Amino acid sequence: MLPLISTNMTAAAACASSCLAQIMPAGQAQIQVALTISALLFTCGLVGFMSRRNMIVMFLCTELMFQGAALAFIAFGRQHMDTSGQVFVIFILTVAAAEAALALGLVVLLYRRRATLSAEAWGELGE
Amino acid sequence: MVPTDFYAACAVCALGFIMLMRASSGESIQARSRLKTAAVVVILGGVGWLFATCMRNDDLDASAILLAASGFVSVCGAAQVLSHPRPLFAALFFILIIVSGAAAYILLDASFMAFALVIVYAGAILITYMFVLMLAEHRTPGSEEAYDRFPREPIIAVLIGSALLAVLGSAIFGSAETSRDASVQSALASRDDWMSLNRMPRLLQAEVSLAAPGARLVAGETYAKSDASHLHVINGQPVVRVLLPGATQPSEVILPAGAMISNPRAVGLALVEDFPVSLELAGVILMMALFGAVLLARRQVEHAEDERREAARSGATVDAGNGSGGTI
Known part of the structure; x- marks a missing residue:
């Protein structure tokens, strides 16, 4: 067994206390509030997607649902003290960016054809 | 409940x-x-x-x-x-x-x-x-x-x-789980955070040089036979085995709390080390979106094209080879 040379015992004690201070366990109230916000955002997005008629605002509401899901990922990552949740949010951002590029291109194309942003102008697609 | x-x-x-x-x-x-x-x-x-x-x-x-x-x-x-x-x-x-x-x-x-x-x-x-x-x-x-x-x-x-x-x-x-003791979980997470420094040897060397100037990293073969990691968490304290200048036996240095990796570093490490395939897939998705957007924007669509096409179709002469049939 090699001799253990601790450079400074007081520094070690300070480290031990501040290590505990640095990573506080997430309070239950904090996680529940965060999850409630995420549920509210997701619900608002869903309600908006169902009730708005403007195609661009409908896509905006899907982005709102993305926000709710991302906040839930961050909150669960905080609860389990794991960075995987944040990595998933990076992928959510990627998918949201790709979706925005494609959806907005599509909306501009549709607007040029019917000169309106109303989703009901394309109601015959569902028949 | x-x-x-x-x-x-x-x-x-x-x-x-x-x-x-x-x-x-x-x-x-x-x-x-x-x-x-x-x-x-x-x-x-x-x-x-x-x-x-x-x-x-x-x-x-x-x-x-x-x-x-x-x-x-x-x-x-x-x-x-x-x-x-x-x-x-x-x-x-x-x-x-x-x-x-x-x-x-x-x-x-x-x-x-x-x-x-x-x-x-x-x-x-x-x-x-x-x-x-x-x-x-x-x-x-x-x-x-x-x-x-x-x-x-x-x-x-x-x-x-x-x-x-x-x-x-x-x-x-x-799902509000209270089964696991929060302090135990915190200690485990803190241990994981410190141990992830082992996967970044250059950063670890830089932190060790700050704590003890001139020290070189050595692997800690005394703790486990096949364990080549430099940093170990002992009693909640991050201990690095180093070779101090002029010494023949390795000694141990306790890192300060500020050496713990920051959030961007932790996210980057998880992204590159744990999810490399997903990272590549994200690149592919962005590339596909780029192609799709270019494809969508390529074709010129006139204003109210459909209405004019309807009018043309209802008229007596329908030009079948008109080619204005919309493909989106």
């Missing part, structure tokens, strides 16, 4: 949202704004009640209260997004949601994602939305399109939404 007043708060929120959607189809501007103010007050009351049911525990701290404040801002923004008669303002209120969401991320110790969210969402995606909106809309205030003012089936939509919120609420309160 779900508190029953969570469901009551859901019902209050639903009532507020129905009022809000009714408000945009009001007769005069004064009546609209009065109804809207009342609806926002009802929604905020319901949301406050929801948060109050969450905060009934004993472990209430300042960050939960700040999180609830950012939640109020988010929900106000969301209410505006789904009820504002002018889409441009809906997009601006979405930026408000993004900013308050970034505040929530910081409170949840995800500082890198907070800044990435503001840069990517508010800086890129929402600006694209606003460009498209300004391209398509030429409205003055008070002359909004009917399809922006009158929602489609607001009551059914809000009922479905409140049912979803109630189900999500039961999941939130049902």
